[in-house]
Amino acid sequence: MGYMHHQRCEIDRRSVRVRLTQKGREVRDIVATLFARHAEGLEGRGVxxxxxxxxxxxxxxxxxxxxxxxxxxxx
Structure with missing residues (x-):
């Protein structure tokens, strides 16, 4: 779906390198912002x-x- 990029290691084919694509980083940032906003809301309302x-x-x-x-x- 284009969120992660994985590539086999040239030296050890059993090993795979995984990283977020730009699309994946954007989703991560959105979710992190959402979590932070919810945490602030829970604290702010004394929940x-x-x-x-x-x-x-x-x-x-x-x-x-x-x-x-x-x-x-x-x-």
Whole structure:
């Protein structure tokens, strides 16, 4: 879809170099701006502070790790 560019390494064909295209960088910037605006809105309205966001992030990482382990051990 044109968001990433990948190229096999000339020396080691198993290795692949991956980078965002200009189109991919534009999407990344849009998403980063959206996240920043949402974080400011959450803080500004007193919904959640920086500590709360860190706690949620940590919890979501743990859930992701749990699900990954469950999938890994099924097969």
């Amino acid at each position: 959640i502070g920086p500590d709360g966001i860190d706690a949620i992030t940590t919890s979501l990482k743990r859930v992701e790790r749990y699900w990954t382990d469950q999938i890994r051990y099924i097969y």
